[in-house]
Amino acid sequence: MKLILLQSLFWMFVFHRIMGEDSGCQLRGGKCQKDNLHCSGYYVNGLCSSYGSRRCCFNSRTDPISCTEVKIVSRSDWGAVPPTNVSYLKPPVDLVFIHHTDTQSCSDLESCSKILRSIQYFHMHVRGWADIAYSFLVGEDGNAYEGRGWDLIGSHTKGYNDRSLGFAFIGNYSIHLPPATGLSAAMNLIKCGIENGKITPDYCMYGHRDVRDTSCPGEALYREIRTWTHYNCTDSTLFFMGNLRSGTRSIHFIKP
Numbered sequence: 001m002k003l004i005l006l007q008s009l010f011w012m013f014v015f016h017r018i019m020g021e022d023s024g025c026q027l028r029g030g031k032c033q034k035d036n037l038h039c040s041g042y043y044v045n046g047l048c049s050s051y052g053s054r055r056c057c058f059n060s061r062t063d064p065i066s067c068t069e070v071k072i073v074s075r076s077d078w079g080a081v082p083p084t085n086v087s088y089l090k091p092p093v094d095l096v097f098i099h100h101t102d103t104q105s106c107s108d109l110e111s112c113s114k115i116l117r118s119i120q121y122f123h124m125h126v127r128g129w130a131d132i133a134y135s136f137l138v139g140e141d142g143n144a145y146e147g148r149g150w151d152l153i154g155s156h157t158k159g160y161n162d163r164s165l166g167f168a169f170i171g172n173y174s175i176h177l178p179p180a181t182g183l184s185a186a187m188n189l190i191k192c193g194i195e196n197g198k199i200t201p202d203y204c205m206y207g208h209r210d211v212r213d214t215s216c217p218g219e220a221l222y223r224e225i226r227t228w229t230h231y232n233c234t235d236s237t238l239f240f241m242g243n244l245r246s247g248t249r250s251i252h253f254i255k256p
């Protein structure tokens with residue numbers, strides 16, 4: 001009896017030495033290595049055993065799913081800096097939030113990339129978040145831009161980030177709508193997410209202002225998304241959660 005106990009303690013010790021403090025990195029699909037070595041993706045702190053200067057290297061940030069009906073500009077193509085931390089969603093999610101960035105709009109790769117870099121800077125250095133807040137962003141050029149992507153928890157909708165994806169239109173849509181190419185890019189992105197197991201087919205969609213005291217995604221865009229099929233969601237979970245979390249927000253939940 002004692003022997004078995006000693007043996008299992010020994011194997012636990014061995015397991016801990018091998019996996020132990022690196023398991024946080026390994027379970028997420030990364031590899032612990034000295035951070036003076038080249039990492040083809042990006043490094044994340046705090047997931048490897050602390051001796052030396054070892055950090056967790058991830059090769060690619062998300063499952064490389066391809067979307068045929070919308071062009072997704074990758075992070076490296078818009079000049080993103082690596083995130084300072086990552087946490088993972090459990091796909092598929094059944095909630096989608098629509099935002100606007102409340103910035104200038106943009107209509108080509110160069111101007112959109114420039115705005116994205118400044119939003120990322122703002123979110124990381126002023127807001128103190130690990131990365132640009134949104135899962136994806138859509139420009140008036142009709143392109144989608146990769147934010148945190150399909151698999152990582154964002155910082156777009158407080159209280160709901162760990163179970164939703166957040167799509168933001170780049171611009172201020174209080175008065176006017178994004179162009180048709182932008183609207184269909186967002187719809188095709190959601191469709192692609194469903195086809196690839198990232199979003200449930202019966203997902204519910206809301207605007208940011210449905211759960212927070214904000215004008216986001218802008219009056220004009222908000223009016224538009226309320227005509228989209230999945231806005232009309234019969235799932236009352238969010239309704240009650242939203243009510244509980246934010247007190248008097250129920251006025252925004254016009255149920256069918």
Ligand SMILES: *[C@@H]1O[C@H](CO)[C@@H](O)[C@H](O)[C@H]1NC(C)=O
Nearest residue numbers: 044045046047084085086087
């Ligand atoms: C990374 O984020 C997770 C979840 O929000 C948090 O628990 C953890 O402390 C963060 N790690 C670092 C190194 O900031």
Ligand SMILES: *[C@@H]1O[C@H](CO)[C@@H](O)[C@H](O)[C@H]1NC(C)=O
Nearest residue numbers: 101102103172173174175218
């Ligand atoms: C967005 O547009 C509205 C309406 O024109 C305006 O009141 C608001 O200040 C704009 N937001 C920013 C950040 O400029």
Ligand SMILES: *[C@@H]1O[C@H](CO)[C@@H](O)[C@H](O)[C@H]1NC(C)=O
Nearest residue numbers: 226227228229230232234256
């Ligand atoms: C919303 O749901 C109701 C009841 O299910 C249905 O009659 C109505 O057509 C729906 N509206 C939209 C915009 O899908």
Ligand SMILES: [Zn+2]
Nearest residue numbers: 099100208216
């Ligand atoms: Zn928002």
